[in-house]
Amino acid sequence: MTAQVIDGKAIAARVRQRIGERVAELKAKGVTPGLAVVLVGDDPASRVYVGMKKKNCIELGMYSADHELPESTSEADLLALIGQLNADERVHGILVQLPLPSHIDSDKVLEAISPDKDADGFHPFNVGRLAIGKPTFQPCTPYGVMVMLDEIGYDLTGKEVVVVGRSNIVGKPVALMCLARHATVTICHSRTKDLAEVVRRADVVIAAVGKAEMVKGDWIKPGAVVIDVGINRVGEKKLVGDVEYAAAAERASAITPVPGGVGPMTIAMLLQNTLESAERKLRQ
Numbered sequence: 001m002t003a004q005v006i007d008g009k010a011i012a013a014r015v016r017q018r019i020g021e022r023v024a025e026l027k028a029k030g031v032t033p034g035l036a037v038v039l040v041g042d043d044p045a046s047r048v049y050v051g052m053k054k055k056n057c058i059e060l061g062m063y064s065a066d067h068e069l070p071e072s073t074s075e076a077d078l079l080a081l082i083g084q085l086n087a088d089e090r091v092h093g094i095l096v097q098l099p100l101p102s103h104i105d106s107d108k109v110l111e112a113i114s115p116d117k118d119a120d121g122f123h124p125f126n127v128g129r130l131a132i133g134k135p136t137f138q139p140c141t142p143y144g145v146m147v148m149l150d151e152i153g154y155d156l157t158g159k160e161v162v163v164v165g166r167s168n169i170v171g172k173p174v175a176l177m178c179l180a181r182h183a184t185v186t187i188c189h190s191r192t193k194d195l196a197e198v199v200r201r202a203d204v205v206i207a208a209v210g211k212a213e214m215v216k217g218d219w220i221k222p223g224a225v226v227i228d229v230g231i232n233r234v235g236e237k238k239l240v241g242d243v244e245y246a247a248a249a250e251r252a253s254a255i256t257p258v259p260g261g262v263g264p265m266t267i268a269m270l271l272q273n274t275l276e277s278a279e280r281k282l283r284q
């Protein structure tokens with residue numbers, strides 16, 4: 001079997017196209033959706049992602065407020081900036097790029113963002129809403145995974161989903177989203193016994209563990225859908241996912257590549273969250 005390659009770049013472009021149309025409608029009603037992105041420090045990858053967010057925002061006609069702060073920024077100063085952004089009427093979504101420098105408590109910062117502007121969906125209020133099946137802001141990467149499954153017309157009802165990884169950013173929320181779509185969900189982690197056997201029974205494998213090619217191709221059930229959330233740098237330039245791609249693609253019915261799979265969806269869904277926030281505000 002040769003798997004269908006799920007093209008995240010193409011799907012993200014379609015999502016952005018639809019967002020652009022809705023932004024134009026909102027602007028005609030006098031509302032310009034606005035996103036504030038806060039970067040602390042000089043992490044090169046974070047700088048690239050923040051640049052992409054800003055570029056996309058402007059291309060879609062959104063208001064973009066960027067705050068690039070030095071590595072030495074104190075937690076108190078960062079919290080004060082978030083307070084200002086919470087009160088800024090032009091801003092409908094706030095995102096603090098992770099990781100933050102080690103002297104700053106990330107949880108404290110994420111909890112300081114108003115739940116009404118939490119474009120990342122990381123605030124405990126929004127996590128709770130997702131857990132009870134009433135999501136408002138949904139975390140961008142898992143939200144992107146759901147859109148990719150929709151785009152290939154995959155119905156999760158009654159399917160066995162195995163999520164490898166239990167992070168708050170991807171593993172746990174994506175499991176909740178699959179559960180909300182009536183899948184039977186197993187979350188695996190570093191202490192799962194016989195991971196290979198658990199993965200072998202999955203109709204859908206979602207790998208989000210951050211370890212290069214840890215999920216082996218021969219663990220994939222023939223015909224399964226493989227969603228690879230990992231982006232691991234190997235050597236100077238090469239990027240690989242959490243799944244052994246070539247071997248998995250021989251067994252899967254559909255698979256996301258790395259790069260060009262889930263990654264591009266993350267930023268598209270951030271813009272989607274900002275748009276939805278502005279639409280909610282207009283309705284209120």
Ligand SMILES: Nc1nc2c(c(=O)[nH]1)N[C@@H](CN(C=O)c1ccc(C(=O)N[C@@H](CCC(=O)O)C(=O)O)cc1)CN2
Binds near residue numbers: 096099141
């Ligand atoms: N506050 C947040 N911080 C971080 C998040 C997040 O969702 N919210 N996610 C990641 C970084 N990230 C967005 O912020 C992100 C990661 C990867 C991509 C992407 O398009 N990757 C490309 C490869 C790019 C490359 O060459 O490095 C791909 O997979 O094709 C976009 C956004 C951590 N921080």
